Amino acid sequence: MSAPLLVFFLLAALAVVGALSLILQKHPIHSALSLIVVMVSLAGLYLLMGAEFVAAVQIIVYGGAIMVLFVFVIMLLNASAEEHTDFSKLAKFGGLPLALALTGLLAAAMIRNGGAVPNSSTPDALASTTDISIMLFSTFVYPFELTSFLILVAIMGALVLAQREKKT
Amino acid sequence: MVPTQYYLILSAILFGLGAVAFVVKRNIITIFMSIELMLNAVNLAFVAFSQAKGKLDGQVFVLFVIVVAAAEAAVGLGIIILTARNRRSLNIERVDLLKL
Numbered sequence: 001m002s003a004p005l006l007v008f009f010l011l012a013a014l015a016v017v018g019a020l021s022l023i024l025q026k027h028p029i030h031s032a033l034s035l036i037v038v039m040v041s042l043a044g045l046y047l048l049m050g051a052e053f054v055a056a057v058q059i060i061v062y063g064g065a066i067m068v069l070f071v072f073v074i075m076l077l078n079a080s081a082e083e084h085t086d087f088s089k090l091a092k093f094g095g096l097p098l099a100l101a102l103t104g105l106l107a108a109a110m111i112r113n114g115g116a117v118p119n120s121s122t123p124d125a126l127a128s129t130t131d132i133s134i135m136l137f138s139t140f141v142y143p144f145e146l147t148s149f150l151i152l153v154a155i156m157g158a159l160v161l162a163q164r165e166k167k168t
Numbered sequence: 169m170v171p172t173q174y175y176l177i178l179s180a181i182l183f184g185l186g187a188v189a190f191v192v193k194r195n196i197i198t199i200f201m202s203i204e205l206m207l208n209a210v211n212l213a214f215v216a217f218s219q220a221k222g223k224l225d226g227q228v229f230v231l232f233v234i235v236v237a238a239a240e241a242a243v244g245l246g247i248i249i250l251t252a253r254n255r256r257s258l259n260i261e262r263v264d265l266l267k268l
Contacts, residue, residue: 110180132231161250
């Protein structure tokens with residue numbers, strides 16, 4: 001087994017274990033920590049594919065900013081272990097088989113048609129950060145500008161939602 | 169070289185696990201985290217296809233997905249804080265105003 005394949009299986013196993021742990025943990029803070037494990041191992045996979053910039057953004061934005069936001073909210077709301085009610089049994093026995101069927105269907109489609117996808121010859125021949133930035137500011141410049149507008153709306157939305165109600 | 173197919177299968181597995189978590193979990197914050205997991209699985213597929221085709225469009229699109237995820241997390245967590253303040257609970261079974 002070649003070295004990249006070995007690294008892939010190691011990181012893939014780590015990601016799947018982290019995702020399983022997210023489901024099995026009862027306390028939200030433990031789920032958040034397992035999600036960080038998934039994100040870091042995905043960043044490793046991006047590096048393996050030669051996408052350094054995406055890997056760095058994954059660590060900084062996902063592992064850093066978004067997960068800190070989650071942990072912050074969990075701490076702020078003093079979240080405790082989740083309680084199970086009668087209805088969640090229905091979700092467990094009805095929803096779980098359906099979601100597993102979805103996984104099987106997706107994986108089967110990937111296995112059957114995935115062979116048609118060509119494997120790239122050299123991973124680091126294409127992915128340079130310079131090329132990504134040139135593309136981002138030429139071909140995708142309008143989506144990029146719209147993105148800033150989206151962030152502005154998100155900031156205002158978060159502020160309006162989270163502010164304390166005025167006592168009148 | 170790792171075949172692109174392997175990445176796609178891993179992406180499918182992660183997406184499925186995210187869907188399972190979305191259905192099974194009862195805590196509103198954990199449900200939100202499972203959405204992030206599904207977005208991550210899709211990002212992995214994007215980068216894998218980008219590498220397979222030898223084009224960078226997929227990687228640029230991943231950046232946009234990450235931006236949308238960040239905006240969604242900010243607004244969604246604001247909604248969660250508001251809900252938790254009004255209902256005094258993070259269990260989604262308690263949020264049942266629309267239920268008959």
